[in-house]
Amino acid sequence: MKHSATFLSLAETLERIRGTASKKEKVALVSAFLKGLTPRDAEVAARIASGRSSERGSRDEAQVGYSALLGVIREVTGATESAVSKSYLKHGDLGELAEELLSEKKEQPLFKEELTLASVDDAFARLRGTKGHGASAAKRAIVKSLILAATPLEGKYIVKVLTGEMRTGLVSGLLAEAIAGAFGLSEEEANRAHMVLGDIGVFAGKAAEGKAAKVEIEPFRPVNFMLAEPYATAGEIAEHFGRLVYAEYKYDGIRAQVHRSKGETRIFSRRLEEITSGFPEIVAAFKDSKREFVLDGEAVPFSDGRPLPFQLLQRRLRRMEEFEEAARQAPVTYFAFDLLFLEGKETVDLPLSERRRLLQRVVTGTTARTAESVDVATEREIQLAFRESRDLGYEGLVVKDPDSVYGMGKRGSGWVKLKEELDTLDVVIVAAEYGHGKRAGVISDYTFAVRDGDRLKTVGKAYSGLTDREIDEMTRKLKEITVKDFGYRRQVKPEVVVEVAFDSVQKSDRHDSGFALRFPRIKRIRDDKGLADIDTIAKVAGIFSGQKLKVDEAA
Numbered sequence: 001m002k003h004s005a006t007f008l009s010l011a012e013t014l015e016r017i018r019g020t021a022s023k024k025e026k027v028a029l030v031s032a033f034l035k036g037l038t039p040r041d042a043e044v045a046a047r048i049a050s051g052r053s054s055e056r057g058s059r060d061e062a063q064v065g066y067s068a069l070l071g072v073i074r075e076v077t078g079a080t081e082s083a084v085s086k087s088y089l090k091h092g093d094l095g096e097l098a099e100e101l102l103s104e105k106k107e108q109p110l111f112k113e114e115l116t117l118a119s120v121d122d123a124f125a126r127l128r129g130t131k132g133h134g135a136s137a138a139k140r141a142i143v144k145s146l147i148l149a150a151t152p153l154e155g156k157y158i159v160k161v162l163t164g165e166m167r168t169g170l171v172s173g174l175l176a177e178a179i180a181g182a183f184g185l186s187e188e189e190a191n192r193a194h195m196v197l198g199d200i201g202v203f204a205g206k207a208a209e210g211k212a213a214k215v216e217i218e219p220f221r222p223v224n225f226m227l228a229e230p231y232a233t234a235g236e237i238a239e240h241f242g243r244l245v246y247a248e249y250k251y252d253g254i255r256a257q258v259h260r261s262k263g264e265t266r267i268f269s270r271r272l273e274e275i276t277s278g279f280p281e282i283v284a285a286f287k288d289s290k291r292e293f294v295l296d297g298e299a300v301p302f303s304d305g306r307p308l309p310f311q312l313l314q315r316r317l318r319r320m321e322e323f324e325e326a327a328r329q330a331p332v333t334y335f336a337f338d339l340l341f342l343e344g345k346e347t348v349d350l351p352l353s354e355r356r357r358l359l360q361r362v363v364t365g366t367t368a369r370t371a372e373s374v375d376v377a378t379e380r381e382i383q384l385a386f387r388e389s390r391d392l393g394y395e396g397l398v399v400k401d402p403d404s405v406y407g408m409g410k411r412g413s414g415w416v417k418l419k420e421e422l423d424t425l426d427v428v429i430v431a432a433e434y435g436h437g438k439r440a441g442v443i444s445d446y447t448f449a450v451r452d453g454d455r456l457k458t459v460g461k462a463y464s465g466l467t468d469r470e471i472d473e474m475t476r477k478l479k480e481i482t483v484k485d486f487g488y489r490r491q492v493k494p495e496v497v498v499e500v501a502f503d504s505v506q507k508s509d510r511h512d513s514g515f516a517l518r519f520p521r522i523k524r525i526r527d528d529k530g531l532a533d534i535d536t537i538a539k540v541a542g543i544f545s546g547q548k549l550k551v552d553e554a555a
Contacts, residue, residue, distance in 0.1 A: 296337060382399065505540055
């Protein structure tokens, strides 16, 4: 039986990857490391390289906070609070801090055992499984055992995984390319397997087994969602398609995959996390269905034939009040708009017109609904459909090519969307401040950032858009994920994603991105999205370039 590879060998490889700017070299280093690994080791290595300690969409996460990690590092090394603060200010990264301080340990393990990929993965599994009374102390003990056994370099990458701050430049696409190279897959086979399996680790494990080229969609294993490309005007959309297409209302809800098999219904979010318990109405909608299927659609707060404000749905998602009352205030209807799997067979490669015909059969007889749609071809027809959608309380339109296939995880030309605002951006909060006046004592001013490669660049600060209740909840959350407390201002772990609307983008030297959003306001908190889902600096620059009026702000 082949022994598990050492964790140190992975840490050394990640360090080399981090030290090169060449994407080609990064791919080559990962590919060389993966070759010859067992399927389990390949799965663990790829997942850790992506910065995760658990499978994407897992119900459980390791959930070890900054304060707990710092406490363990101080306990093991004997470092003073002053030394810890000095190291953190020097590096700005908890993993780097761990590497520096672990070079001098006050404590040593009773029995020195080399860490392996399997043993680290087992420890992460124990962290995920530790719940209930005494969980904090038990998790701390697990982390301490890992840190005691780790070399400084291993400690660095253990901490980086647990904080979700890998920062090696290994984006998902590069990892998929490396896996393909290691196990002899074509680019097409690799991309498809990754989209179907959802998790980079599971993909690597299947590739190591020689089974990745044959994976297919199956119920209860969520796949990556197809996305729509944003267009600015109805005229651009009419020119893009140049023929008769489908215009569907763009619903203001939660994107959701509904899986049903053997009498059971389960629901998954855009982040591939199971959210079944939050939507009993959707489960009930399909309770009498004898079919086996996977649907794509939107869970929409809906009552008396009209949509309700999204904020009502947000409350029940975030358990801000009693669930039964929240569900009564925001009853949900599922609007299905695509069919990915039916009765043992994938349908993603069928044309949309055929998928819609089959979808209607699946939904008929349930209390779910198919997405409302009209056929359009001209700019005027698209604009009229858009205004009708807005008048009914929806966000706009998603216009689709009847011949398009379902491109898992892709933002293809077959689906485009039209919204009324200039645009919105999904951003992550990186810092926050206490408010003034009636908002004294609560954290209400939020600095946010977009992605620039594997870095984050700030583009603005928002003060408005949240209710008092949401601000109270945000205050609690941001305190929990505070990295550095400066008194009135806090640096926070980048994990709270919000959607911001704005009037325009302008050049500015106030933010390290070089851009600033003009009059930004928070449209909603995006609990359904994570750091990997936020928008990029390239999108901000594109919006700026497309503006008729461009403003360069003075310093």
